[in-house]
Amino acid sequence: xxxxxxxxxxxxxxxxxxxxxxxxxxYGDLVAGANRLARLLRExxxxxxxxxxxxxxxxxxxxxxxxxGLNSGLYVTPVNSHLTAAEVAYLVNDSTAKVVITTTALAxxxxxxxALTPGVVRRxxxxxxxxxxxxxxxxxxxxxxxxxxxxxxxxFMLYSSGTTGRPKGIRYPLxxxxxxxxxxxxxxxxxxxxxLDTDTVFLSxxxxxxxxxxxVSCLVHCTGGTVAIMPKFDAEAALRAIERYSVTSSQWVxxxxxxxxxxAPQIRSRYDLSSMRIAVHAAAPCPIEVKSQMIDWWGPxxxxxxxxxxxxxxxxxxxxxxxxxxxSVGRPVGCNVHICDENGEELPxxxxxxxxxxxxxxxxxxxxxxxxxxxxxxxxxxxxxxLGDIGQLDADGYLYLTDRRDFTIIAGGVNIYPREIxxxxxxxxxxxxxxxxxxxxxxxxxxxxxxxxxxxxADAGPELTQRLLDHCKNRLAPYKWPRSxxxxxxxxxxxxxxxxxxxxxxxxxxx
Numbered sequence: 281x282x283x284x285x286x287x288x289x290x291x292x293x294x295x296x297x298x299x300x301x302x303x304x305x306x307y308g309d310l311v312a313g314a315n316r317l318a319r320l321l322r323e324x325x326x327x328x329x330x331x332x333x334x335x336x337x338x339x340x341x342x343x344x345x346x347x348x349g350l351n352s353g354l355y356v357t358p359v360n361s362h363l364t365a366a367e368v369a370y371l372v373n374d375s376t377a378k379v380v381i382t383t384t385a386l387a388x389x390x391x392x393x394x395a396l397t398p399g400v401v402r403r404x405x406x407x408x409x410x411x412x413x414x415x416x417x418x419x420x421x422x423x424x425x426x427x428x429x430x431x432x433x434x435x436f437m438l439y440s441s442g443t444t445g446r447p448k449g450i451r452y453p454l455x456x457x458x459x460x461x462x463x464x465x466x467x468x469x470x471x472x473x474x475x476l477d478t479d480t481v482f483l484s485x486x487x488x489x490x491x492x493x494x495x496v497s498c499l500v501h502c503t504g505g506t507v508a509i510m511p512k513f514d515a516e517a518a519l520r521a522i523e524r525y526s527v528t529s530s531q532w533v534x535x536x537x538x539x540x541x542x543x544a545p546q547i548r549s550r551y552d553l554s555s556m557r558i559a560v561h562a563a564a565p566c567p568i569e570v571k572s573q574m575i576d577w578w579g580p581x582x583x584x585x586x587x588x589x590x591x592x593x594x595x596x597x598x599x600x601x602x603x604x605x606x607x608s609v610g611r612p613v614g615c616n617v618h619i620c621d622e623n624g625e626e627l628p629x630x631x632x633x634x635x636x637x638x639x640x641x642x643x644x645x646x647x648x649x650x651x652x653x654x655x656x657x658x659x660x661x662x663x664x665x666x667l668g669d670i671g672q673l674d675a676d677g678y679l680y681l682t683d684r685r686d687f688t689i690i691a692g693g694v695n696i697y698p699r700e701i702x703x704x705x706x707x708x709x710x711x712x713x714x715x716x717x718x719x720x721x722x723x724x725x726x727x728x729x730x731x732x733x734x735x736x737x738a739d740a741g742p743e744l745t746q747r748l749l750d751h752c753k754n755r756l757a758p759y760k761w762p763r764s765x766x767x768x769x770x771x772x773x774x775x776x777x778x779x780x781x782x783x784x785x786x787x788x789x790x791x
Contacts, residue, residue, distance in 0.1 A: 293504070331378065436495070450646065485536060593638070618636045619673055708751050721763075731767070
């Protein structure tokens with residue numbers, strides 16, 4: 281199944297809802313718009329295997345831009361709408377995109393990239409025009425909105441978040457089956473994990489340029505459900521949307537859980553959340569106490585999975601399984617997991633090492649970057665790949681993540697994992713966000729530094745520092761205590777929950 285099927289059977293059904301305005305795009309409008317754009321792209325000269333870029337906020341018509349490429353054998357590259365012009369231009373050029381589609385809301389940065397992206401053939405804009413961008417709505421009226429079932433299936437070429445370096449284009453071969461088959465690779469697992477069917481109302485509180493919300497939303501359209509998008513996450517607005525649109529499934533990141541849990545009790549109890557059948561979280565580690573509180577509040581509907589934009593493999597577990605294995609990110613789904621030491625040798629149960637997925641990802645590559653591709657591949661097993669995380673397996677086969685390999689702190693020869701420290705500090709009522717990492721120490725090599733975003737900036741200072749240190753001393757072994765705490769008005773965290781910790785850490789080492 282794919283959207284055209286439902287445009288034929290239920291053309292007036294809502295495919296997309298903007299929860300901020302209540303505006304609706306029907307399946308009929310979604311498919312007609314996608315078909316017109318697909319024909320326009322072919323008229324321009326794009327052929328299967330070519331690339332185009334979408335630079336847009338969570339726009340009501342975002343999926344119209346996406347499905348045009350997925351129905352035409354093209355590579356679709358969504359770009360983070362918060363990036364600078366130089367960062368956007370790098371992605372446009374690296375992806376070899378021939379077309380850029382944007383919106384009037386991003387007209388300023390879109391104009392800035394023009395001089396930096398000479399390989400782009402045509403540029404289009406939703407909701408208006410600018411000096412260098414044509415009106416998309418003016419360009420497509422002569423194109424037919426009818427479905428062309430002869431087209432090949434396209435796919436995404438997404439970029440990694442770049443939290444430890446420059447973003448990397450994640451490229452797989454085109455699927456090699458007709459567009460009418462929809463997302464044949466991910467649909468079975470998506471149905472199972474999110475409970476997708478024609479009655480699904482899926483709430484996506486995260487930006488659509490990220491892998492998980494985009495892919496899952498497209499799976500919803502392959503089952504005839506409705507995607508409710510939030511222009512920007514807000515804790516109370518998310519609860520309001522669940523009640524107003526009778527949301528049945530949703531996807532979150534742990535920072536969203538933290539912010540909802542910190543709402544006043546009278547606000548949390550104000551909204552009817554009984555329509556929700558499944559709430560999935562991923563993208564970043566969730567502190568045990570945070571998840572426990574969410575299960576107490578929402579019930580055993582919370583499912584977790586661990587994967588990555590690279591899609592090497594997946595682990596998952598239900599609330600019931602998590603309560604039996606607290607802190608785990610689940611058991612492998614359709615793959616095997618191996619824990620290996622620094623020499624690539626496999627480690628026994630309960631030993632900590634690098635996490636490798638053993639899947640059929642042999643055709644994976646980072647776009648135009650064989651060195652990075654080799655760096656995530658196991659030295660002895662070509663089919664094993666790592667996302668750079670450290671963890672361990674228990675006797676029942678459940679995976680526990682310790683931290684990112686790149687951010688492990690080594691103090692006096694002892695490994696310290698920042699996640700443990702962050703999980704403790706984030707539960708303090710005066711903390712809105714936190715990052716822990718290693719900074720230089722003349723004797724130990726590294727010492728633990730915490731950077732805290734206080735709930736109220738006016739509280740930042742020595743007294744709050746002492747309260748936070750006291751909080752750690754009651755919950756962490758002495759060698760894990762932060763040796764110092766700095767404050768920041770905001771941390772460089774992406775909307776998908778991932779933290780640009782390198783941006784915080786590097787200045788300390790540069791000094």
